[in-house]
Amino acid sequence: MNKKFAELLGLMAGDGCLSKYARCRMIYIAGHKIEDREYHEHVTKSLFQEIFNKEVKILEKPNEKTLSRKPPTTGDRLRA
Numbered sequence: 001m002n003k004k005f006a007e008l009l010g011l012m013a014g015d016g017c018l019s020k021y022a023r024c025r026m027i028y029i030a031g032h033k034i035e036d037r038e039y040h041e042h043v044t045k046s047l048f049q050e051i052f053n054k055e056v057k058i059l060e061k062p063n064e065k066t067l068s069r070k071p072p073t074t075g076d077r078l079r080a
Contacts, residue, residue: 008047031067040067
């Protein structure tokens, strides 16, 4: 295990969620809209790009102070 993969595992353990909807499996990572934006814009996005070669979209919840990172579904063959 390298440092980047260990950081991703820590991120998932602290702020992550695995979800299943119908036949689709998703990974979500939550964060504060203001305080965590820079970290997720730079670190989280680059971790998923480097480890899985997948782009991460950052979604804002309009009535909350929450960000949500939505990596591709596991159906897209998300592999380390």
